[in-house]
Amino acid sequence: xxxxxxxxxxxxxxxxxxxxxxxxxxxxxxxxxxxxxxxxxxxxxxxxxxxxxxxxxxxxxxxxxxxxxxxxxxxxxxxxxxxxxxxxxxxxxxxxxxxxxxxxxxxxxxxxxxxxxxxxxxxxxxxxxxxxxxxxxxxxxxxxxxxxxxxxxxxxxxxxxxxxxxxxxxxxxxxxxxxxxxxxxxxxxxxxxxxx
Numbered sequence: 001x002x003x004x005x006x007x008x009x010x011x012x013x014x015x016x017x018x019x020x021x022x023x024x025x026x027x028x029x030x031x032x033x034x035x036x037x038x039x040x041x042x043x044x045x046x047x048x049x050x051x052x053x054x055x056x057x058x059x060x061x062x063x064x065x066x067x068x069x070x071x072x073x074x075x076x077x078x079x080x081x082x083x084x085x086x087x088x089x090x091x092x093x094x095x096x097x098x099x100x101x102x103x104x105x106x107x108x109x110x111x112x113x114x115x116x117x118x119x120x121x122x123x124x125x126x127x128x129x130x131x132x133x134x135x136x137x138x139x140x141x142x143x144x145x146x147x148x149x150x151x152x153x154x155x156x157x158x159x160x161x162x163x164x165x166x167x168x169x170x171x172x173x174x175x176x177x178x179x180x181x182x183x184x185x186x187x188x189x190x191x192x193x194x195x196x
Contacts, residue, residue, distance in 0.1 A: 001191070003085045003181025006066035012056065012088055028051060039155035043114075046146055047135045052131050052148075056088070058108050058122060063094035066179055071095050081169045083162070085181060085188055087151045104162045104188050106151040111138075115145025125149065158187060170194040 004014035013022045026033035035041040036049045071094045073079040082091055083102045089109055091101045111120045118140055125147070129140040138147040152158055170176075170191060183189035 001083045001181065001183070001188070002066070002091075002178065002179045003071070003183075005180025006064060007061070007086055007088050007090055007180070009066075010088075010090060012061055018088040022056070025080040034154065037153050039153040042148070042153060043146075044150070048138045050129060050137060051134045053108075056108070057129070058089040058093070059126070059127060061088060061090060063090045067091055067094035067096075070179075074100055080173055081165055083166075083188070083191070085185065094186050102159075102162055102165050104148070104152070104158050106159060108151060111147050111149045113140035113143060113145040113147050116140060116143040118142050118147075120147055162188075166191050166194060 004012070006015055013020055013025065018024060023033040026036065030036065030048070036052060042049055043186075067090050070079065070082050070091065074082075076098055079100055081102055082096055082100055083090055083104055085105050087103070087105055087108055089103075089107055092098060092109075108125070109122050111122075111125050112118065113120075120138075120148075125138060125145045128147075129136070138144065140147055171194070176192070178192075183192060
C-alpha cells in the first residue's frame with residue numbers, strides 16, 4: 001500500500017504537508033483548497049480544478065526508487081498487488097503491469113464526460129488544458145458535457161476494482177508493505193484491518 005511519500009522524490013508534492021503540500025500552495029488563493037477536489041464544488045465550478053492540476057498530470061515526472069522497488073517485487077514473483085493512493089501513474093511508468101496495480105484514488109490516464117460517459121485519454125486532456133485561461137473547462141465533443149478526469153473526488157466512491165481486489169488479496173497476503181502513507185485517508189486506510 002502506497003501514498004504520496006513514494007512520489008515526492010520525483011518532485012510531486014504531497015497534498016497535506018503544512019509548508020510544501022499541494023493544498024498549501026493553493027492556500028493563498030483559496031480559503032479551503034480541499035474544495036477543489038470535492039465533487040459538489042467541482043460540479044458547481046470546475047474551472048479552478050482544471051487550472052490548478054496541470055502540474056500534477058502524468059508525463060512530467062519520472063518514477064522513484066520506491067516505484068522500481070515495487071517493480072522488482074513483481075519481477076521476483078512476490079507482488080500480489082500494489083495498492084496506491086497516488087494519481088500520478090508512476091507505477092505504470094515504472095513497468096508494473098496494470099493488472100497488478102489498484103489505483104484507489106483513480107487516475108488521470110483517462111477522463112469521462114459526466115453526461116454521456118464518452119472516454120477521453122490523457123493526451124486529449126493535456127491538449128485541452130494547454131491554455132492560460134483560468135476559466136477553461138474541457139467539454140465533450142459529443143454532448144458538450146464537462147469532461148472529468150477519472151480521479152476520485154471527495155464525495156465519490158472509490159473504484160469498484162479497489163473493493164473487489166481487497167476482498168481477495170488481503171486474506172491471501174503474507175506480508176503487507178506500507179510505503180509513503182500515514183494511512184489517515186479512509187476507506188484506503190481501513191483495509192489494513194482486513195490484514196490483521
